[in-house]
Amino acid sequence: MTATCIVFLGYPIGDDGAPHQAMSALQLSRNNISVTYIAWGNQPPPDWLVEYPQLNYILVKKSGVASALLLVKRMLHEARKARVKYIYVQGAQQTPFAAILWMLGSRRRTIYHTQDFLGPGQHWLYEITEQFVARRADVVICNEVNRARFMASLYRLPKMPEVVPTALPADWPVPARDESLRRGLLSRLGMEELSGARLVIAGGPYGVDRMSPESLRALAQLPDNFALVFTGMDDSSRRAQLEADPGYPAVCGRVLCLERLPFDYLLRVYAACDIGLLLYPNSGIGHFYQCPGRLTEYLRCGLPVVAANYPGLDLLVRRHDIGAVADPYDPEEIGDVLARLGGVSSEELAATRARVQQIAVSNMNYEREAGRVWKRVFERDS
Structure with missing residues (x-):
């Protein structure tokens, strides 16, 4: 790719979340x-940023209106x-x-990239x-083709946005399955002696916007060897919501709540589980047409997925045979799909694990589409 320089206006990079x-x-x-x-924020940068010597990370501390003005000043200085x-x-x-940069006269070529339209x-x-x-x-990038089409129509864009799905790069370090960590998770649930235990990871905290009430009711239909794992449950209000859920008492012994985890450790937890949940409410374009980062996180860690049966995810899951879809509002259907995916032998699960990992690395890596887009964008202007 032709050598060039860009100023990147982005979110703070930290250790406590996915770097998508x-x-x-x-x-x-x-x-x-x-x-x-x-970036504008207060998170200290992660140690692994030193692996990217071509990236100069500038963090403007977030502390009110004055710091926002400092941010604009620094952006303008770098852009000029x-x-x-x-x-x-x-x-x-x-x-x-x-927008402020543009109004202040900055007229560099601009790329706008949204992963959460x-x-x-x-x-x-x-x-x-x-x-x-x-x-x-000059270029607009979305992470999902249907979002791109809707965005182009809604905003009356002069041309269709490019599409770069949210995903992990092929060379992103992903841990192997850690049986000792898995035993630790099962021990916390009192399931360490249970044969054929199946850990279903929700990949985030309890929330109505993650269809958690429906997931709890689905769990209640499943055999006692199934358990549900939430992450990011440091917030006491999240725990209070979970405990107030009418479906919680029936399954409380099979629900494990983990705190917010560094991304590398979160992937270790995923790899120690068996099935990943990707359920969303039908509450807008962004939820109806999804291409979440958790999809390839799950797959790279060897987990088949249970996804909402909306067009985007449905097509991905069926095309690549990476799990199953269900109506996210129907606990019985969710439970049936979980029972089908988790009801196979451990040997079959291991084979599925290897297969979905290979699909993620070969066909659903970040650079697969990003490389094509960048070639069109940057080499066109060289």
């Missing part, structure tokens, strides 16, 4: 692109450097600042600024 929002910056910096990454050719705006939360009527400010930036951007 920063993935384009990370991967571009490994492809002969000099990236100045500017002669060698900078592109401004890369990652996510709707950065669009107010990108908001849809109409959800966040009025971001919707206004996202439309402003997207209509002026």
Whole structure:
């Protein structure tokens, strides 16, 4: 890829979450692109950023209106450097600042990349600024083709956005299955002596927006060797919501709540489980047309998925045979699908694990589509 320089306006990078929002910056910096990454927040950068020497990470401490002005000043300073050719705006939360840069006269070529297209009527400010930036951007990138089509129509974009699905790169380090960690999880559930235990990972905290009530009711229909694992349950309000759920008492001994975990350890937990849940409410374009980062996280860790039966996920799951789909509002259907996926022998599960891992590495890696898009964008302007 032709050498060039970009200023990247992104979310803070930390150890306590998946780095999907920063993935384009990370991967571009490994492809002969000099990236100045500017973020607004308070998370200390992770140690592994040293593995990306072409990425200069600038964190402006978030502490009120004054710090927002400092952020704009730093963005403008970096964007005006002669060698900078592109401004890369990652996510709707950065669009107010990108709009300010444009109004202050910054006219670098602009790439707008969203992995969480908001849809109409959800966040009025971001919707206004996202439309402003997207209509002026030289390139718009979405993470799912149906979102891209809707966004182009809603915002009256001059051309269709490019599509780069959210995914882990093929070379992202993913841990092997850790049987000692698995035994520890089962021990916390009192299931260490149970033959054929099946751990279903929800990949996030309890929440109505994650169809957790329906998941609990599905669990109640399943044999006692099935358990449900939530992560990110540090917040006492999340635990209170879980414990107040009418379906919780019947399955409380088969629900494990883990705290928020560093991303590398979260992947270890995924790899110690058996099935991944990807359920969403039908509450907007973003939920109805999904391409979540958790999909390839699960697959790379060897987990078949149970996904919402909406068009995008349904097509992915069926095309690649990586699990099953269910109506996310129907606990009985969710339970039936979990029973089918988890009701096979451990040997069959192991074979499935190897197969879905290979599919994720070969056919659903980040650079597969990103490389094609970047070639069109950057080499066109060389």
